[in-house]
Amino acid sequence: MSDTIEIKSAPKQHVSKTGLVLELLSRTDGATIEQIVEATGWLAHSTRAALTGLRKKGHFITSEKREGAGRVYRVEVV
Incomplete structure (x- = not known):
């Protein structure tokens, strides 16, 4: 038996x-659509729709x- 854990x-x-x-949006410098597209793999129109969805959720x-x-x-942050 070994004594290692x-x-x-x-x-x-x-x-x-x-x-x-x-x-990405919480960073001091924020983020551009292009940066969000690169990070998520989404298309630009999907990225803009996601921003709209976040607004609807209260952000x-x-x-x-x-x-x-x-x-x-x-x-x-409000």
């Missing part, structure tokens, strides 16, 4: 794509147009 790591939690979008999402970066979206 096998320690198993906790299973990794599954992060949904919507959760991933919220993480306060702002957007601003930045020079050289296009439109940047952020979720604001």
Whole structure:
């Protein structure tokens, strides 16, 4: 018999794509549609629909147009 103890790591939690979008939007710099598309694999129109869905769920999402970066979206904590 061995005196070693096998320690198993906790299973990794599954992060949904919507959760991933919220993480991106929570960054200080926010995220562009292109960044969200790259992270999720969604098409641009699906990404915009997801932003609308998050708004309907009560998230306060702002957007601003930045020079050289296009439109940047952020979720604001109210």
